[in-house]
Amino acid sequence: MDPYDDVAVTRGLLARNDPDRGLLVVHPVVSTRQLQSLAHDVLAALGAEITDLKAERLSSATRGWNAARVWVSRDRIRQIVVLRAHLLTARAWTGLSWMADLTCVDLLLVVHQPDVPARLFRQIAPARPRILTSLAEAITAFGWDRWPRRRRPLLRQYPRLPSRLPTGSVLHWRADVFRLASPAFARVDEVYGRGLEAACQWLTGRDQDPDPQAGEERLQRLLVELVHDAPTPRHTLTLLRGAQAGFLLHGFGLEVPSLSKLAGPGLTSTVMTFETVARIRAGVANPVLAAGVALMLLTGLDPQVLGHLRPSHVSSSAHLVVLPFMDGRKLGFAAAPRFTRAGVCIGTAVFYVPLAVRSLIRAAMIYHQLTARRGNEPLLEPLFRPIGKVIREAAQRCGFPLPEHRVDASALWHSRVSWGWVGEAVHRPGPDTPRRDGLGCLTSHSPAENPAAAALVHRDPYEHVGARQRGTPAAVPRLLSAYLTGSQPRFTPPSSGGIVPPPRIDGQLVRREVAVRSAYTPPARPGTTSRSTPTSCSRCG
Amino acid sequence: MTTWLDLDERDDHYLGLPGAHVVATESLLRLRDNLADVVEARAMMCVHGDAGLGKTLSVNASLRALAPEEVCRVQFRARPTPRDIRHVLFDSLALGGSPPSRPIEFDSLLKRALSERPRVLVCDEAQWLSRECFEFWRHLWDDPRTDIAIVFVGGGDCYRVLRREPMLSSRVYVWQEFRRMTLEQVLDVIPVYHPVWAEVDAELIAYADLHAAHGNFRAWSKITSHVQTALRRLDRGQVDREVLQWVFSRLGGRDE
Numbered sequence: 001m002d003p004y005d006d007v008a009v010t011r012g013l014l015a016r017n018d019p020d021r022g023l024l025v026v027h028p029v030v031s032t033r034q035l036q037s038l039a040h041d042v043l044a045a046l047g048a049e050i051t052d053l054k055a056e057r058l059s060s061a062t063r064g065w066n067a068a069r070v071w072v073s074r075d076r077i078r079q080i081v082v083l084r085a086h087l088l089t090a091r092a093w094t095g096l097s098w099m100a101d102l103t104c105v106d107l108l109l110v111v112h113q114p115d116v117p118a119r120l121f122r123q124i125a126p127a128r129p130r131i132l133t134s135l136a137e138a139i140t141a142f143g144w145d146r147w148p149r150r151r152r153p154l155l156r157q158y159p160r161l162p163s164r165l166p167t168g169s170v171l172h173w174r175a176d177v178f179r180l181a182s183p184a185f186a187r188v189d190e191v192y193g194r195g196l197e198a199a200c201q202w203l204t205g206r207d208q209d210p211d212p213q214a215g216e217e218r219l220q221r222l223l224v225e226l227v228h229d230a231p232t233p234r235h236t237l238t239l240l241r242g243a244q245a246g247f248l249l250h251g252f253g254l255e256v257p258s259l260s261k262l263a264g265p266g267l268t269s270t271v272m273t274f275e276t277v278a279r280i281r282a283g284v285a286n287p288v289l290a291a292g293v294a295l296m297l298l299t300g301l302d303p304q305v306l307g308h309l310r311p312s313h314v315s316s317s318a319h320l321v322v323l324p325f326m327d328g329r330k331l332g333f334a335a336a337p338r339f340t341r342a343g344v345c346i347g348t349a350v351f352y353v354p355l356a357v358r359s360l361i362r363a364a365m366i367y368h369q370l371t372a373r374r375g376n377e378p379l380l381e382p383l384f385r386p387i388g389k390v391i392r393e394a395a396q397r398c399g400f401p402l403p404e405h406r407v408d409a410s411a412l413w414h415s416r417v418s419w420g421w422v423g424e425a426v427h428r429p430g431p432d433t434p435r436r437d438g439l440g441c442l443t444s445h446s447p448a449e450n451p452a453a454a455a456l457v458h459r460d461p462y463e464h465v466g467a468r469q470r471g472t473p474a475a476v477p478r479l480l481s482a483y484l485t486g487s488q489p490r491f492t493p494p495s496s497g498g499i500v501p502p503p504r505i506d507g508q509l510v511r512r513e514v515a516v517r518s519a520y521t522p523p524a525r526p527g528t529t530s531r532s533t534p535t536s537c538s539r540c541g
Numbered sequence: 542m543t544t545w546l547d548l549d550e551r552d553d554h555y556l557g558l559p560g561a562h563v564v565a566t567e568s569l570l571r572l573r574d575n576l577a578d579v580v581e582a583r584a585m586m587c588v589h590g591d592a593g594l595g596k597t598l599s600v601n602a603s604l605r606a607l608a609p610e611e612v613c614r615v616q617f618r619a620r621p622t623p624r625d626i627r628h629v630l631f632d633s634l635a636l637g638g639s640p641p642s643r644p645i646e647f648d649s650l651l652k653r654a655l656s657e658r659p660r661v662l663v664c665d666e667a668q669w670l671s672r673e674c675f676e677f678w679r680h681l682w683d684d685p686r687t688d689i690a691i692v693f694v695g696g697g698d699c700y701r702v703l704r705r706e707p708m709l710s711s712r713v714y715v716w717q718e719f720r721r722m723t724l725e726q727v728l729d730v731i732p733v734y735h736p737v738w739a740e741v742d743a744e745l746i747a748y749a750d751l752h753a754a755h756g757n758f759r760a761w762s763k764i765t766s767h768v769q770t771a772l773r774r775l776d777r778g779q780v781d782r783e784v785l786q787w788v789f790s791r792l793g794g795r796d797e
Contacts, residue, residue: 005707010683027684030623030677031644040645049653050645059643087676112708 022078034092039064085109195242227266236266268300283398291364303391590719593759667695721756
């Protein structure tokens with residue numbers, strides 16, 4: 001009760017509007033259509049700037065209340081304070097109580113006159129309302145100021161990298177960095193070590209039976225999760241070179257295409273922080289559209305491609321989005337070299353959804369369930385057409401710069417990665433291997449301590465050729481072998497298409513062992529010629 | 542569209558009377574002090590009084606001196622609705638594009654504009670506003686983002702109307718009533734108000750006030766305008782009783 005309509009009560013409550021604490025203070029606008037406008041008021045209290053309800057497909061009362069319900073639920077709102085409650089119409093009260101029932105939030109209605117209007121009292125009487133007579137009493141009763149704020153995990157920090165980094169093969173990339181960017185080597189090497197560590201952890205934790213084809217999605221997941229928060233493409237390159245080194249140490253070749261002309265996570269994507277998500281929430285009220293903007297930013301894809309995203313493409317915990325490649329023509333891709341049959345899914349691109357964005361994706365899924373005619377109809381497109389234009393406009397409202405180039409799924413770097421066995425793993429699990437915190441594998445030792453760690457010096461004269469074959473790139477074992485023995489690598493000139501055919505004896509593929517110079521000598525295995533292994537990683541020893 | 546800043550000071554005067562001066566009456570000086578406090582506190586103020594006592598002129602003249610860049614003056618037709626106020630504000634604030642169609646969108650746009658820099662909204666003829674309209678003003682003013690002071694200017698009923706609304710009566714920082722000038726005030730003010738009265742005998746000014754102006758500034762403005770015409774037509778250089786009687790005949794005033 002605010003019998004004298006005191007400005008201190010209104011302003012005191014408005015100042016406490018804090019969705020992060022679970023408290024929402026709704027300040028209804030003056031409107032003759034309260035059923036609709038109150039839903040929009042709830043959205044506004046949640047932080048959204050309501051500027052174009054028609055474009056957001058939120059004009060109707062049903063959609064407005066559904067969106068409000070979804071956000072209130074997702075934001076874990078505990079209590080909703082409604083100012084000017086004495087002016088609420090019966091219909092507006094119906095919408096409000098419906099939402100409150102479904103989301104299990106408490107309602108605090110503020111009546112700014114001496115008595116509760118009879119019609120309002122009739123409506124709220126069954127709930128046996130408790131009557132508070134002052135703001136101070138409400139503050140004491142609910143203890144809003146003591147409600148904890150939502151804790152947000154800190155983002156991984158990255159050191160600043162030199163403006164230019166080598167782009168060569170993993171075999172000599174680290175040595176190139178040491179040579180070309182010597183003062184910044186430690187910073188680059190820290191990032192490189194993160195990639196290497198992630199690869200080692202992934203390889204030691206996976207199933208023992210490596211099946212590169214089946215593991216393609218898992219590999220993509222590893223890589224996009226690794227680079228999802230990389231602030232620049234240089235960080236992405238460094239992380240990927242580190243991961244490639246980790247794969248090599250475990251006897252696998254990880255083939256990553258040249259990143260210079262490709263797109264995708266870590267290259268054309270935006271680092272999604274809680275601040276980024278807050279900007280999206282401030283500019284977009286529709287949960288599905290907010291998710292669309294977030295997906296455009298985190299995938300770096302043209303929003304047109306996202307029009308085909310279905311709920312089944314999102315993992316249950318919303319941490320992954322698996323976008324299938326389908327027929328290029330059908331999806332309107334500019335180029336789709338890997339697509340051969342119309343309408344058939346022949347590949348997938350996996351995207352890691354950072355923690356900050358998951359609430360947006362989950363909200364979109366719930367809203368989709370509430371409003372879609374069919375369960376698995378596309379998430380965005382039936383509601384928003386043309387999807388590309390709508391998402392771009394929404395992103396502009398949020399103040400995000402639009403991508404300069406339209407990126408389709410065929411340009412995603414991580415859909416082109418592959419891996420295969422190249423030789424014996426040189427990392428072996430050791431029971432009592434000491435580990436230096438935060439460092440892994442080769443980066444456990446500085447170049448001064450272990451020059452071998454930074455001495456991958458030979459440059460592959462055919463590196464620009466790029467092995468596009470699946471399976472073992474033929475050049476890798478030879479290069480490694482040549483480097484390790486200190487001899488000059490001998491290459492067969494590339495055949496047509498630039499692919500060096502792997503050596504075969506009696507029709508059988510001959511694989512050479514990988515060996516790296518190191519102080520540690522593993523136990524000799526019958527029939528192997530490896531002479532040394534690299535220094536330890538945290539998992540393998 | 543003409544904005545408040547485009548208006549010449551002369552336009553503040555009734556009929557745009559040439560040669561008229563803004564005279565620092567006691568009410569105007571008090572208003573200027575009050576407005577300075579209200580603008581500084583981003584508060585609400587109500588200026589009320591009978592028609593023609595110089596409320597609007599005083600508010601305009603004071604704000605022109607105090608905060609010329611911040612003033613946004615809104616005036617309505619009779620019985621405006623919140624929708625009318627939204628549209629008038631949209632025009633007064635010179636917001637681009639077409640006005641939004643839904644209240645929440647409109648208010649969101651207005652609040653954003655009103656949060657960009659401090660503003661003083663002058664709502665003239667406030668006695669015509671309904672409860673919903675006052676609720677709308679309150680909504681804008683209460684919003685923590687907006688940075689506005691609101692000055693309600695209204696006729697005789699304004700005080701009663703605003704006092705009736707607890708939402709406003711608890712929020713209005715300063716109430717100021719404009720009253721008719723007393724004869725002493727008239728004798729002080731009118732010779733300074735316009736050059737035609739500068740050399741006129743005080744008895745003659747008192748005669749005009751008693752029979753036609755009744756301490757009302759707008760009436761004095763009207764009389765002055767007619768006096769200028771009379772002097773021209775009667776080919777006189779100075780106001781005398783004959784000139785005044787010619788003026789009274791046009792005003793419907795009584796002869797002696």
